[in-house]
Amino acid sequence: MPNINCFDVEISKNHRDIGNFLKATQGEFTDFFGIQAPMPSCFLIDSRKQFDEIWGKKTEDWQVAWVSDNNIFILKPEKFLEESSHNNQDNFWKILKHEYSHIYYRKLSGGINKPKWLNEGLAKYLAGQKAEEISLEDALDVTELHDDPGANKMIFPVGLFWVRFLLKNFGKDRMLHLIMGLKGNPSKKHFCDEFRKIYDFEFNKKELWNKIKGLTD
DSSP states (O other): OOOOEEEETTTOSTTHHHHHHHHHHHHHHHHHHSSOOOOOEEEEEOOHHHHHHHHTSOOOTTOOEEEETTEEEEEOGGGTTTTSSOOOTHHHHHHHHHHHHHHHHHHHHTSOOOSHHHHHHHHHHHTTOOOOOOOHHHHGGGGGOSSOOSOSTTHHHHHHHHHHHHHHHHOHHHHHHHHHTTTTOOOHHHHHHHHHHHHSSOSSHHHHHHHHHHHHO
């Protein structure tokens, strides 16, 4: 692994603003999830070249961060706009918050990071990231995004669409119980079984379509 700028948020002096931000986020997420996840260590990446070397392959210019265990890897604030396609510095903070959400998700689920659409959609929701407009046809493709590796950008707006729909119409507790029910089994079948028990309808395109029409007409 290349030599990168690593700091522990508890003792950081050069980036105390990041440490303070993560501490505030920890309080917010602890309230939402009902559990407390550890404070992450952050690895600040200096360039796209370094990002690719750590990732192990060429990355898209919109990709700026990821989580491994309790570590967040992210382009450093000073290079965030220069080394990515992002054009708003505020996106750095939203993405940092997004990545911390994944740590909470994995803790609540017992280490499971699937379904990908739910993990990414909830992170996007909690980070207050923009809700891109998508068609209903695209939204119904959620049933195919259980194992998506994240390179498909549609996983983010589709995930956010369904997270917002489920939270608005069925509340937070059901979603948290769904995530907790994933413990020990990352399979799509297990998720669909848990979904049916908690929401009382099947996780398939026909039933999702019926719920959208029934709750929005």
